[in-house]
Amino acid sequence: MSKELIRLRDLCMAFDDEPVLNHINLYINDKEFLTLLGPSGCGKTTTLRIIGGFATPTSGDVLFDGVRINDVPPYQRQINTVFQKYALFPHLNVYENIAFGLRMQRRPDPNDPTGKRKVKIPEEEIDQRVMEMLEVISLKGFEHRKPDALSGGQQQRVAIARALVNRPKVLLLDEPLGALDLKLRKDMQIELKRIQQQVGITFIYVTHDQEEALTMSDTIVVMDKGCIQQIGTPEDIYNEPKNAFVADFIGESNIIDGVMVRDKIVKMYGREFPCLDGGFGENEPVDVVIRPEDIDIVPVEQGQLTGTVTNVTFKGMQYDIIVDFRGFKWLIQTTDHSPVGARIGIKIDPDGIHVMKKSQYSGMFGDYSSFSEEYDELDDASLALDEEESGDEE
């Protein structure tokens, strides 16, 4: 798990003098499930294309097993790709799609002592490996179908099998679940994780869907504006976001201006809250992240803060309520119903408070004043993202 396989060293990329990647430094371990997560245009697909060999960085190096591979063409890399819209060959059936990579391969002739003669992979072996893959993706019996006779989820799995049959050391996946509906996407997330563990290779996954990233990844790399914002395990990223961008992008966050009075005491709304963070300067201004599920609603008189409920949305498992605390609106997720207009008190446990240094993103996120509109935007955005992604980074 800990052996380093790929290293990106000071990678920069620009299209027409427009910087797309800024000094990306990243190492990826063998057998790791790593996700590049970020909004459209953050450079995640470009990073993936550079690793796959479809784009050449403006500067910086790509190392594979310690060897620089900047100029190695895609077909000579031990890396295969699952493309955004699958890119299955429409004129070939499932079997031939999966066998494609094997038919392209030449390897040293075992009967040739000099080892110079290259031979094709024998038909029996191709057959055996294709059938093996069909088993892995649970599509046995579909081998003679053409791709257009398959559902989206099945095409997706064929695309994965087509890449995996070559036994690459790394599989690159570019928003592979983007075109599937929600239910199927959830199933495929689990399926992908299972396949990754079964074949035991590195997966590098690109997505703008934070939930997908949290579900599947060993490591998440959050990117924005061509820069890495944070690298960490899903738990790290969620619980200890480094800045307001990460906090907002991963899950829901209330981000409040605060002042670090001293270690373990942060001041918000003129009131001191105990917390677990330390290591800041005395009275240093900070961003405070409070997750909506870490807030307890209590009677007004017991509350650390009191506010007015301005909006209630029933979400099935919980209510999303918007509470106005002196003009700054918080999102609170609770199982207790509080009517609009009610005065409530809230209490936050010390471990529910996460303090971050101020950054360029301070003040841009974490206010739920435009709550309902933001939700609408999110819905539109996820649709728009798919279309943009495919076009803008070619």
Next chain:
Amino acid sequence: MKNKLSHFAIPYVIWMALFVVVPIIMVVLYAFSAAGGGFTLANFARMGTYAVVFLRSFKLALIATAVCLLIGYPVSYMMSKEGPQFQRLAMVLIMLPMWMNFLLRTYSWMSILENNGLLNQLFQKIGLIALYNQVFGTDLQYFRLINTQGAVVLGMVYNYLPFMILPIYSVIIKLDRSLIEAARDLGANTFNVFRRVILPLSLPGVLSGITMVFVPSVSTFAISKMLGGGTEMMLGDLIEQQFLGGAYNPQLGAAISLVMMVIVVVCMWVMNRFGEGEEQAVMM
């Protein structure tokens, strides 16, 4: 909604009925009629006499189609790889001659290929004819370019080449770029990307290109008349003679037309079947 819109198709349906269906019925009726009326198969009995013309027509049309394909496919493929500006320019250059009537264009070929036409004058100037005479011990005043089968093929290729390039180009240009990337990702080098992905996927364009060149080539009569000088009579000329020329015999003309149509339809059908078969073969 759909029904309302379909009213707009009525003029076309009437047009088709009047100028396509009715003429075909008339051709069939004529083909089975004797000169004085009444049913006969005599028109078809005479077909053997014209076997030479049939063979020549199909041979020249086949050659022209093959040449168009050999030139047209690489041109389409190269074009698709160039930038959008080059593609637009190339498109204009390909279409440009088609803005002029094809009889005019063919006439200009006559003046180029004539015995004392542009080409022969050029050959004279650069001493090519003299050189040829010296080498082969001949005494030529000019090369015989016009009134040959080669000139007829040239005329066909010149006139019908765009019909080969356009369908192939439009298929290749629409190919999903990610398919090519996928093939490269799976280990295909440039040749295999072409052989395994681009070629099979552009086959529909090739088939419609072949159809659009072969069919008019078989039945052409102006080109063979102008560049073949009537010595290389083709089906089109033969049919024209029966309807307009001295050999006036519309019943025979109709019969020849009908036989030609049937052969062309069969050819197309076989080729399309072969096209599907090819796709299967690539799969296997």
